[in-house]
Structures are given as C-alpha cells and as structure tokens.
Amino acid sequence: MEAGNITASPTFMFPNSSVTLSTHFFYMMFVVPISATSSKMRYEVYRNKNSSQEDFLEAVNFFKQVENEDKWLGNNAQPGLNSDTYVAGPLHPYMEKAVAYFESLLRPALKNHVENEKKVGQEVWPARRGLRNAQLEDDEGFCRSLCDGVSKAVEW
Numbered sequence: 001m002e003a004g005n006i007t008a009s010p011t012f013m014f015p016n017s018s019v020t021l022s023t024h025f026f027y028m029m030f031v032v033p034i035s036a037t038s039s040k041m042r043y044e045v046y047r048n049k050n051s052s053q054e055d056f057l058e059a060v061n062f063f064k065q066v067e068n069e070d071k072w073l074g075n076n077a078q079p080g081l082n083s084d085t086y087v088a089g090p091l092h093p094y095m096e097k098a099v100a101y102f103e104s105l106l107r108p109a110l111k112n113h114v115e116n117e118k119k120v121g122q123e124v125w126p127a128r129r130g131l132r133n134a135q136l137e138d139d140e141g142f143c144r145s146l147c148d149g150v151s152k153a154v155e156w
Helices: 053-082 097-120 134-147
Strands: 006-013 017-022 025-033 039-047
Touching: 006 097, 017 053, 025 053, 039 053
Parallel strands: none
Antiparallel strands: 006 017, 017 025, 025 039
16 A cells, blocks of 8 residues: 555454554554444554654654544444445445455354354353363462452562
8 A cells, every 4th residue: 555655554353453564653453342333443553763753753644644534434424324224335346345355254253153142042252251160260369369459468
C-alpha cells in the first residue's frame, strides 16, 4: 500500500487485530468489543529509532487521517445498517476484499459456534477457563493472597 512517499504493509489477524509496518514505525491495532453494539479501537505505535521526527510525524499523521476517515465512514454508515430498510449489496472485488475475506472467516466460525452450543445444550464461552481442579484452585488462591494483601509472607 503506497500513498505519496509513505509505504505500508498491513497484516490482519482474525478476528480482531492487525499489524501495519511502515518505514518509520509499525503499529498494532486491536478492535475491543465493549458491548453487543460497540467496540473501541486500541493502538500500540512503535517508532523506528532511525527515523527523523519529521519523517515519523508525516507518516503518523497520514495514518491518523486514514483511521479518522475510516471511523467517520463506519459511524455514519451504522444508522443505515441498523435500519430495517438496509439491504446489503455486493462488495467491490478489489477495494473491499479485506471485508469479504473477514466475512468468509467469520460467518463459518459463528455458525460452528452456534452448532456447538446446540450440541452441548448451553452457551459456550471459549475465552473462559474450562474445568476447575484442585491444583488450579490452590494456585489461584495463592496468587490472590499475594495480590490482595492478605498474605504477610511477602512483606519484606
């Protein structure tokens, strides 16, 4: 991807993050769901130690502009998507291929998840720990006692 003298190479990681490499910095972006209807974007930016302040700021300002434009487009498209009259049309084969690829991963993952919930007869929370056991309970109790100040064992 090139714009003027700024070259970038984005890589998307399913389902909610990306890394973008450029000459003067790289950044990691995370889409963090905060409810069923909203998310926040979190960025970590790492500067190339050999880049001048001027080059770094030019590249960062360009990417900020791109991100702000994308946010504006998304926020202003959402009311239409939420209406009962919206009908999805075909995606542009080149300009929206990332969206099409994301959908091709997400749709089967969601369908498989729902099928799994039907099979086990309850909600499935993949990010939650599975079965509890005595060793895990003991380890977590030990860590909690250190963190909440109950244990005097670590007072120096």
